[in-house]
Amino acid sequence: MDDGVLGASFRDPSGFVFARGGVIYRHVARSYAEHYDHLLASGLYEDLAGRGLLIPHVEEPALAAQAPDAHRVLRPERVAVVSYPYEWCFSQLRDAARLVLEVQRTALRHGMTLKDASAYNVLFHRGRPVWIDTLSFETWREGRPWAAYRQFCQHFLAPLALVAHRDARLAQLLRVHVDGIPLDLASALLPARAWLDPHLLVHLRIHAGFQRRHAGRAGAAGPRRRVERRGLEGLAAALEAAVRRLRWRPRGSPWEAYYEGNSYAVEAAAHKRELVSAWLDDVRPASLLDLGANTGALSRLASARGIPTLALDADPACVDRSYREACAAGEANLLPLVVDLANPSPALGWANEERDALAPRIGAGAVMALALVHHLAIGNQVPLPRLAAWLAALGPELLVEFVPKSDAKVRRLLATREDVFPEYTREGFERAFDGRFERLAALPLRGSERVLYRMRRLSAPGDAAARR
Amino acid sequence: MIAYIDPGAGSFALQAIVAAVAGTAYALRSRLKRLRAFFGPRRPPAPEPARESAADPGSVARRSDG
Numbered sequence: 251m252d253d254g255v256l257g258a259s260f261r262d263p264s265g266f267v268f269a270r271g272g273v274i275y276r277h278v279a280r281s282y283a284e285h286y287d288h289l290l291a292s293g294l295y296e297d298l299a300g301r302g303l304l305i306p307h308v309e310e311p312a313l314a315a316q317a318p319d320a321h322r323v324l325r326p327e328r329v330a331v332v333s334y335p336y337e338w339c340f341s342q343l344r345d346a347a348r349l350v351l352e353v354q355r356t357a358l359r360h361g362m363t364l365k366d367a368s369a370y371n372v373l374f375h376r377g378r379p380v381w382i383d384t385l386s387f388e389t390w391r392e393g394r395p396w397a398a399y400r401q402f403c404q405h406f407l408a409p410l411a412l413v414a415h416r417d418a419r420l421a422q423l424l425r426v427h428v429d430g431i432p433l434d435l436a437s438a439l440l441p442a443r444a445w446l447d448p449h450l451l452v453h454l455r456i457h458a459g460f461q462r463r464h465a466g467r468a469g470a471a472g473p474r475r476r477v478e479r480r481g482l483e484g485l486a487a488a489l490e491a492a493v494r495r496l497r498w499r500p501r502g503s504p505w506e507a508y509y510e511g512n513s514y515a516v517e518a519a520a521h522k523r524e525l526v527s528a529w530l531d532d533v534r535p536a537s538l539l540d541l542g543a544n545t546g547a548l549s550r551l552a553s554a555r556g557i558p559t560l561a562l563d564a565d566p567a568c569v570d571r572s573y574r575e576a577c578a579a580g581e582a583n584l585l586p587l588v589v590d591l592a593n594p595s596p597a598l599g600w601a602n603e604e605r606d607a608l609a610p611r612i613g614a615g616a617v618m619a620l621a622l623v624h625h626l627a628i629g630n631q632v633p634l635p636r637l638a639a640w641l642a643a644l645g646p647e648l649l650v651e652f653v654p655k656s657d658a659k660v661r662r663l664l665a666t667r668e669d670v671f672p673e674y675t676r677e678g679f680e681r682a683f684d685g686r687f688e689r690l691a692a693l694p695l696r697g698s699e700r701v702l703y704r705m706r707r708l709s710a711p712g713d714a715a716a717r718r
Numbered sequence: 719m720i721a722y723i724d725p726g727a728g729s730f731a732l733q734a735i736v737a738a739v740a741g742t743a744y745a746l747r748s749r750l751k752r753l754r755a756f757f758g759p760r761r762p763p764a765p766e767p768a769r770e771s772a773a774d775p776g777s778v779a780r781r782s783d784g
Contacts, residue, residue: 459728
């Protein structure tokens with residue numbers, strides 16, 4: 251992490267986020283002093299932070315003294331992994347939406363309001379969504395409407411409705427539209443039955459119609475519309491009801507049942523758990539990155555050991571199930587995210603600096619790539635040396651599984667492809683990884699022809715710094 | 719032309735209507751609840767099974783049955 255102002259916070263006149271010595275700070279501008287003081291004096295901060303809804307912070311008077319235009323400098327509690335809404339599954343986005351509404355309702359009770367409802371102000375911290383922007387609160391002035399109503403609908407309600415009523419893949423529209431899915435687009439994509447839900451009809455479709463009708467009169471918006479506090483409470487309650495009614499029942503995902511039935515031998519599965527457990531106990535990494543984690547059965551071997559674990563998978567149904575299980579069991583160390591490793595999140599937004607690409611956010615002390623290499627090497631035709639280089643960049647310790655061509659899973663991949671992979675052999679695999687890693691052990695998986703390799707990255711300059 | 723549109727105007731206009739309706743409904747509901755509590759049979763307050771109360775601090779993140 252470089253020192254300096256971070257790219258995502260340039261829009262807010264109330265302050266900005268900066269890094270110094272690897273620590274994240276929040277600069278509170280003097281112009282925001284009234285609101286910040288009210289946040290604390292009204293008891294709102296304590297109420298929200300005490301319930302885990304707002305990230306707690308400590309004030310840093312010494313740093314504030316160095317910055318002449320600072321009212322305060324805050325050091326918020328560190329969140330291990332920055333994730334974005336286009337990497338969340340349906341249930342994560344839904345929980346984040348409910349968090350935002352609960353924060354708004356609590357703010358109203360303390361005479362304040364949220365001035366934005368950006369999904370990018372929510373992160374997952376110890377397994378739960380938390381509001382991270384301490385400067386989003388404004389003293390509510392009598393009669394003022396909720397400025398973030400439109401943003402809430404675009405960032406949360408529209409994608410949730412699209413997943414619930416149309417297709418889970420549409421959540422990826424958040425990646426294209428940096429300020430949430432335009433309501434006219436959402437309305438055009440939603441099926442007619444979505445409008446049987448009066449909440450969606452009003453907040454999405456009629457909302458889109460109002461935007462269109464008022465667009466021409468942008469300059470003369472007419473008399474200021476007054477909204478009473480009771481109305482704001484009602485609006486938040488109505489939106490909460492709208493979100494609560496949305497359900498997504500994934501069906502027909504081939505991956506979700508991957509570990510069930512006879513997809514691969516029970517013996518091999520049990521042995522794999524043993525090998526992973528032993529590796530974790532030997533390496534004891536500070537954090538783990540599980541690539542192609544499916545529903546997180548093996549990731550949980552790490553998170554249950556108290557290791558903060560990031561479990562990536564491309565299938566939203568698997569991630570949703572993993573997240574729901576984590577919530578039900580109160581697992582604080584596991585964060586499952588929807589990521590297609592063949593096309594990971596790029597850097598987005600203004601100057602490509604607002605949202606970071608995936609790779610710099612996910613580096614870990616150890617990386618696990620089980621039953622993954624054949625998908626990337628054969629399914630996505632990535633040459634093995636490139637695969638090795640990519641894995642080496644993610645962490646110093648590696649547990650990687652090689653699945654040979656004779657394996658049923660690889661045979662299925664090759665059934666519809668020409669075999670243009672002469673290098674895809676155990677020897678070719680080892681050659682490709684030898685340039686980047688030291689092979690510590692090759693462990694044949696019982697009941698299969700697969701091999702699990704324990705590897706350690708060959709040290710390169712600056713390696714010690716990367717080891718976290 | 720599109721670039722000069724202020725999509726906020728329509729949102730504010732709709733919000734004024736929605737808030738008026740939802741606010742009245744919200745106020746009526748809470749008044750009804752108070753009336754019921756006053757006139758209803760004396761019994762320990764039920765844990766509101768019908769409404770998943772978002773005021774419950776843990777509910778936001780933990781309840782993810784969807």
